[in-house]
Amino acid sequence: xxxxxxxxxxxxxxxxxxxxxxxxxxxxxxxxxxxxxxxxxxxxxxxxxxxxxxxxxxxxxxxxxxxxxxxxxxxxxxxxxxxxxxxxxxxxxxxxxxxxxxxxxxxxxxxxxxxxxxxxxxxxxxxxxxxxxxxxxxxxxxxxxxxxxxxxxxxxxxxxxxxxxxxxxxxxxxxxxxxxxxxxxxxxxxxxxxxxxxxxxxxxxxxxxxxxxxxxxxxxxxxxxxxxxxxxxxxxxxxxxxxxxxxxxxxxxxxxxxxxxxxxxxxxxxxxxxxxxxxxxxxxxxxxxxxxxxxxxxxxxxxxxxxxxxxxxxxxxxx
Numbered sequence: 001x002x003x004x005x006x007x008x009x010x011x012x013x014x015x016x017x018x019x020x021x022x023x024x025x026x027x028x029x030x031x032x033x034x035x036x037x038x039x040x041x042x043x044x045x046x047x048x049x050x051x052x053x054x055x056x057x058x059x060x061x062x063x064x065x066x067x068x069x070x071x072x073x074x075x076x077x078x079x080x081x082x083x084x085x086x087x088x089x090x091x092x093x094x095x096x097x098x099x100x101x102x103x104x105x106x107x108x109x110x111x112x113x114x115x116x117x118x119x120x121x122x123x124x125x126x127x128x129x130x131x132x133x134x135x136x137x138x139x140x141x142x143x144x145x146x147x148x149x150x151x152x153x154x155x156x157x158x159x160x161x162x163x164x165x166x167x168x169x170x171x172x173x174x175x176x177x178x179x180x181x182x183x184x185x186x187x188x189x190x191x192x193x194x195x196x197x198x199x200x201x202x203x204x205x206x207x208x209x210x211x212x213x214x215x216x217x218x219x220x221x222x223x224x225x226x227x228x229x230x231x232x233x234x235x236x237x238x239x240x241x242x243x244x245x246x247x248x249x250x251x252x253x254x255x256x257x258x259x260x261x262x263x264x265x266x267x268x269x270x271x272x273x274x275x276x277x278x279x280x281x282x283x284x285x286x287x288x289x290x291x292x293x294x295x296x297x298x299x300x301x302x303x304x305x306x307x308x309x310x311x312x313x314x315x316x317x318x319x
Contacts, residue, residue, distance in 0.1 A: 001027045001316065002071070003070065003316070004073065005030065005031040006032055006073070006074050007032075008033065011076060013045040013229075014075070014126070015075045015098075016031045017143050018142075020048040021306070025309045025310060030050060032065075034079055044204055044205055045205055067089055071316055072090075072093055072095045073098060074086075076099065076107070095119060095120050097118075097122075099137060100126050100130070102129070103133040103134075106172075122138065122315075123137040125137035127139035127257075129225065129249050131252050139252050141253065141257050143312075145305065146299075147236040147237040148213055155289055157285075158194055159280070160195075163182075163198070163199055164208070173224070176224065179223055181273055181274070182222055182270070184274075185274040185277055198211070209233060213237040215237070216239060216288065217280070218240070220242065221243060222243060222268050225249060227241075227243045231243050235296065237296075238293065239295060242280075243265055257303055257308065263298055264295055
């Protein structure tokens with residue numbers, strides 16, 4: 001099986017990770033993106049991907065891969081010029097549209113699968129909050145790395161909490177990440193030396209993943225009722241994962257991962273985040289350690305990259 005993944009931007013490494021782990025199970029897979037993120041995110045999420053820049057060589061490489069592809073997997077949106085190139089090699093191939101973003105918010109606003117001149121044979125959607133918007137699409141789990149889990153690390157006090165929101169922009173129903181209530185609660189607890197708050201600057205993906213493995217708690221976001229790749233990375237690293245995933249978001253993850261139980265998230269909201277953090281830091285070392293091991297065990301059983309890559313291949317083959 002030969003698969004080519006295409007996207008306009010790196011999409012927080014999601015297509016690149018998917019392609020990389022398909023390769024690990026014997027699929028010939030590659031990911032090409034058109035534009036990198038600007039500013040301090042530039043080059044931070046592209047380690048597994050090819051940049052389709054203006055050089056002739058990059059287009060020749062893509063054409064070579066497309067000509068051999070059985071499946072073209074389009075993530076979110078691609079340019080009209082890239083659509084033309086895909087259509088050049090379309091005959092006999094599956095073309096999959098994979099939605100990563102909400103409707104009526106940036107960057108898509110509408111269902112762009114209907115605007116691209118491509119004959120899609122199937123439709124996937126990220127198994128978070130997005131299936132509410134794309135109700136006839138097949139939910140698919142994001143695949144995150146198996147972080148080197150150091151079981152010999154002894155629990156230290158205060159708890160090491162990692163909180164690195166991708167942005168603090170307000171507005172929209174599903175895109176916000178930052179929370180003033182959460183920031184205030186963390187600042188207070190940190191000033192009281194009740195937690196060891198870690199908020200590193202934008203560092204490389206590999207560095208951040210390794211750094212997460214040295215912490216006890218990962219905080220995603222507590223605003224939208226969803227979870228994101230950060231929550232999955234937290235489970236992989238054996239962290240207690242704080243988010244406010246609602247029933248629907250949790251069920252989408254459980255269903256897409258074919259898991260018999262829900263992920264062991266530590267749920268909190270804007271209304272109770274201070275109280276929830278206080279209850280967390282008051283737990284015994286034994287209970288904290290048990291919760292960390294529970295996170296890692298869930299990842300190993302249901303969300304490990306090899307398993308999710310094989311589930312993705314099943315979706316490719318069943319269509």
